[in-house]
Amino acid sequence: METNSANGTNGAETPDLGPVAAAMARLAAGVPDAVLGAPTPCPKYAVRELLAHVVGLSTAFRDAARKDFGPSTAVDPGTVEWVLPEDWRSELPRLLDELVAAWREPGAWEGDTRAGGITFPAAAAGRVALNELLVHGWDLARATGQDYAPAEADLRVSYGLMAPTADGEGGGGGGDGMFGPVVPVPAGAPLLDRVVGLSGRRPDWRPGD
Helix, strand or coil, X not given: CCCCCEECCCCCEECCCHHHHHHHHHHHHCCCHHHCCCECCCCCCEHHHHHHXXXXXXXXXXXXXXXXXXXXXXXXXXXXXXXXXXXXXHHHHHHHHHHHHHHCCCCCCCCEEEECCEEEEHHHHHHHHHHHXXXXXXXXXXXXXXXXXXCHHHHHHHHHHHHHHCCCHHHCCCCEECCEECCCCCCCCCHHHHHHHHCCCCCCCCCCC
């Protein structure tokens, strides 16, 4: 996937979803069938459900970029029982490519859109999509023992999105963030650890915890 950027209505540079989507595709391809039932840092998701959720969010945020409103953009993801489609190994890379392409289209970041049953600015929706892929990429990597090193620019998008919702810099206050209670991490911790903490996850999580 090539990398580029777009400009929103205020002229600010908008992020490109290509790198996080490519990382997710790589991680998914590295998941053997034998670990689909293994736990992830998301307590309610095994690897299978996590992958199914990524299939669903890729569809929803692709359609949000296109302003193609319908069932995919109307459903609260917290109410869905995620079922992994049988053809996920071919379907997920295709959806990720379509997601990236949709957010590279002129106008994708303009105006309002809809996702998860909520109408909000498209410029925020694109960042939420990036954040979802980045955080769930960490989930999948940690659950399956794969390497994961998101670009600093993408980590800063996630941090900038989640930090204002937390109580204290870097989640140090232990308040509620976008994903629930923030896990405090040291202020000098790597940016990835601070993002993971803001998402309500322990940066030192390992299978079996």
